[in-house]
Amino acid sequence: MQSPRHATVDRHAPPSGWSRRWRSGWTALSRTHWLVVGLIALCLSVAGCRKGPGKDELSQAVQQKIDERFDVGTFDVKSLTRKGSYGYQEEGDPRDRLLVYWDAEIRFLADHKLSDWDQPNVGSLTTLLGATPKGVDGVVPAGNKQGDVLKVHGSSAYARDGERWDPVAYAPSKTKPAASSPQGPDPEKQAPYQLELAELAKVGSELRRRGESTALGRFETDLNRLLNDSQRRLAQSRGALTLATGPLKGEYATLGGELERLLSTKARPARAFATSGSAENCQLVNRGEVGFAFAQNDIAAMAHGGTELFAGQPPLRRIRALCTLYPEAVQIVTLASSPIKSLADLDGKRVDIGLAGSGARINAHQLIEAAELSLGDFASVQGKGPTDAAADLAAGHIDGFFFTSAYPAPAVAGLAAKKPVRLVSLEPAVVETLEKRHSFFIPIHIPAGTYPGMAAPCATVAVTAMLIARDDTPADRVEHLLTTLFAEVPKLATHTLAGYYISPKKALTAISIPLHPAAEQFFKQP
Numbered sequence: 001m002q003s004p005r006h007a008t009v010d011r012h013a014p015p016s017g018w019s020r021r022w023r024s025g026w027t028a029l030s031r032t033h034w035l036v037v038g039l040i041a042l043c044l045s046v047a048g049c050r051k052g053p054g055k056d057e058l059s060q061a062v063q064q065k066i067d068e069r070f071d072v073g074t075f076d077v078k079s080l081t082r083k084g085s086y087g088y089q090e091e092g093d094p095r096d097r098l099l100v101y102w103d104a105e106i107r108f109l110a111d112h113k114l115s116d117w118d119q120p121n122v123g124s125l126t127t128l129l130g131a132t133p134k135g136v137d138g139v140v141p142a143g144n145k146q147g148d149v150l151k152v153h154g155s156s157a158y159a160r161d162g163e164r165w166d167p168v169a170y171a172p173s174k175t176k177p178a179a180s181s182p183q184g185p186d187p188e189k190q191a192p193y194q195l196e197l198a199e200l201a202k203v204g205s206e207l208r209r210r211g212e213s214t215a216l217g218r219f220e221t222d223l224n225r226l227l228n229d230s231q232r233r234l235a236q237s238r239g240a241l242t243l244a245t246g247p248l249k250g251e252y253a254t255l256g257g258e259l260e261r262l263l264s265t266k267a268r269p270a271r272a273f274a275t276s277g278s279a280e281n282c283q284l285v286n287r288g289e290v291g292f293a294f295a296q297n298d299i300a301a302m303a304h305g306g307t308e309l310f311a312g313q314p315p316l317r318r319i320r321a322l323c324t325l326y327p328e329a330v331q332i333v334t335l336a337s338s339p340i341k342s343l344a345d346l347d348g349k350r351v352d353i354g355l356a357g358s359g360a361r362i363n364a365h366q367l368i369e370a371a372e373l374s375l376g377d378f379a380s381v382q383g384k385g386p387t388d389a390a391a392d393l394a395a396g397h398i399d400g401f402f403f404t405s406a407y408p409a410p411a412v413a414g415l416a417a418k419k420p421v422r423l424v425s426l427e428p429a430v431v432e433t434l435e436k437r438h439s440f441f442i443p444i445h446i447p448a449g450t451y452p453g454m455a456a457p458c459a460t461v462a463v464t465a466m467l468i469a470r471d472d473t474p475a476d477r478v479e480h481l482l483t484t485l486f487a488e489v490p491k492l493a494t495h496t497l498a499g500y501y502i503s504p505k506k507a508l509t510a511i512s513i514p515l516h517p518a519a520e521q522f523f524k525q526p
Helices: 017-051 055-069 122-128 187-209 213-237 251-263 278-286 297-305 359-370 386-395 410-416 428-437 475-487 489-493 497-501 517-524
Strands: 075-090 093-108 149-161 164-168 241-244 270-273 292-296 319-335 350-352 380-382 400-405 421-423 442-446 458-470
Touching (some): 055 075, 055 093, 055 122, 241 251, 241 475, 251 270, 251 292, 251 475, 251 489, 251 497, 278 319, 278 458, 292 319, 297 319, 297 359, 319 359, 319 386, 319 410, 319 475, 319 497, 319 517, 350 386, 359 428, 359 458, 386 400, 410 421, 428 442, 458 475, 475 489, 475 517, 489 497
Parallel strands (some): 241 270, 241 292, 350 380, 350 400
Antiparallel strands (some): 075 093, 093 149, 292 458, 319 400, 319 458
């Protein structure tokens, strides 16, 4: 009898119970093994696709974008390091998208000034590099020299087309506004008003319980305004250096929040307060309820003269200019696919002319009149803010919209990253008419590249942002504000690109009301 060791195995015989279990286990293990291998391969494949362009490809793409916007030989990409990426989708586009983050050193190959108002500037550079104001370090407002290096935290967006990643436009989120004054009254100051505060709390609770969201929103807005006004009056009465800015998240609020920190001293704190904008600011300054304020030069001129927006009201004769800060261009936005290429082409179209009572709406009327048009020439006219107007343009509800803003404006940048847009240039005759009729306008060119996909500069007019004060504001306070402002431009620019355009050389451009004596003396100094 053969020993089991040498037993003949019948390959056709049914397997024993043990071998059946063994083979079954091995088969399952094999399947699991290959399934795992397959999944790993798939993950690696997807990861490889998701990874997108590498360091060298990114560096070449960034250099190409710079050379397309600035003169070749102005900059070179000294170094670039890929920092990471994430996938995302864009509404209406089925393609997978990838946003790649990178750090780079961009070297100046020639002397160049990035703070010019109407030449390719820091706004153009920031847009094409996919950066935020805080993401570009090393810009010298007076002009950079050959060999200077910018340190950039940028981004590049791509859309997947089969095996290829194609560059696409992307507008990075704007830096959050600098924090303004602390919210909430001093607890010690609440004590005399406990009953009233308790009643207000009951009103809020009842509105919330009943689900009346619209009424609750208005209630909270009124309370915030009351709190803001009370804090402003308290700060003013205590001798603080007070600054009226503008709507929350706007350029004035952002700049004012940073100025609050820079101007504050132990002996004299500074406080910045949100307002509805230039018109309210002129009134607050004229009444002596705030020390300093931001105001558009056209609104200040109307306030001082009692015209247009201030018609029928006593002129605000006590407001004085301190300096010009930066231009705020009147912009007409339409889709690149639109046939609208001039103001005249808006005849018969649907337009948005800005919020009622806003400077933007007044500027829209001025442009429309200069082009010898009237509101009756449009198919329809609405009035919203730029964010809502941009959404309506994207949705096809309107054909174009007017607004006045520093540039690049987040509302337009966000729209341009999703749909190609066109800024409508003004004809030379219209610009000439506007200059003759309104002394506060200046001709300006918004540089190419200010917005994603903007291939050519836009000829338009601009008003300017000014700082104003009352005629009796002490000279030492005016000097402290102006000295700090111009000395701290680099810090201001980390919060808003408009900070780069603040310069003593431009400080008296398009001043539309009398200059404060202390400011006049300040600019006479060598």
